[in-house]
Amino acid sequence: DIQMTQSPSSLSQSVGDRVTITCRASQSISSYLNWYQQKPGKAPELLISAASSLQSGVPSRFSGSGSGTDFTLTISSLQPEDFATYYCQQSYSTPITFGQGTRLEIK
Amino acid sequence: QVQLVESGGGVVQPGRSLRLSCAVSGFTFSSHAMHWVRQAPGKGLEWVALIAYDGSNEFYVGSVKGRFTISRDNSENTLYLQMNSLRPEDTAIYYCAKASRGTGLLIDYWGQGTLVTVSS
Numbered sequence: 001d002i003q004m005t006q007s008p009s010s011l012s013q014s015v016g017d018r019v020t021i022t023c024r025a026s027q028s029i030s031s032y033l034n035w036y037q038q039k040p041g042k043a044p045e046l047l048i049s050a051a052s053s054l055q056s057g058v059p060s061r062f063s064g065s066g067s068g069t070d071f072t073l074t075i076s077s078l079q080p081e082d083f084a085t086y087y088c089q090q091s092y093s094t095p096i097t098f099g100q101g102t103r104l105e106i107k
Numbered sequence: 108q109v110q111l112v113e114s115g116g117g118v119v120q121p122g123r124s125l126r127l128s129c130a131v132s133g134f135t136f137s138s139h140a141m142h143w144v145r146q147a148p149g150k151g152l153e154w155v156a157l158i159a160y161d162g163s164n165e166f167y168v169g170s171v172k173g174r175f176t177i178s179r180d181n182s183e184n185t186l187y188l189q190m191n192s193l194r195p196e197d198t199a200i201y202y203c204a205k206a207s208r209g210t211g212l213l214i215d216y217w218g219q220g221t222l223v224t225v226s227s
Contacts, residue, residue, distance in 0.1 A: 043217035091212035
């Protein structure tokens with residue numbers, strides 16, 4: 001199974017900050033890496049697919065990059081609605097696996 | 108718009124069975140693979156199972172193999188998860204999720220989930 005490791009597990013940031021979350025796969029997954037946002041009590045929502053493809057309706061302050069084993073999710077200027085938990089997920093092979101999540105909190 | 112509505116969750120004793128359902132609308136169900144993903148209370152996301160668009164193939168995470176069965180009824184636009192021999196560690200919110208086209212491994216929409224609690 002492919003292990004996905006996110007860092008950090010949590011971070012405390014302020015509105016307007018630039019944030020970077022990293023995700024590392026235990027083997028190469030090409031660009032089969034997706035990012036999801038989950039708010040408390042809600043289902044996850046797809047933000048970015050194929051490492052860098054922003055989903056329709058997702059603000060342009062979100063961006064993704066990387067390939068192979070190392071990936072990043074960047075939020076260029078945090079907004080109040082961005083405080084949530086973020087998960088990376090590999091869609092390279094089954095079993096599909098997720099990172100452990102990064103909880104983004106307001107400082 | 109895409110809608111996925113899970114049902115069938117509840118409290119069940121260890122060793123017993125439960126069947127979850129997911130009624131879908133807003134897309135051509137028979138053209139898309141479907142998934143179940145779960146989330147234990149306060150924990151992260153764990154993929155559980157995948158079924159091909161036509162039901163011809165199924166895949167499972169190791170911890171549920173032999174106990175859970177994913178199935179679908181394309182005439183009723185409904186996805187199922189039959190869960191047997193339930194264990195306390197199966198306690199979670201279970202999400203039904205739609206796969207995008209292509210490999211079927213990219214999840215693009217999620218239901219709101221149904222809570223399964225396994226406890227004596």
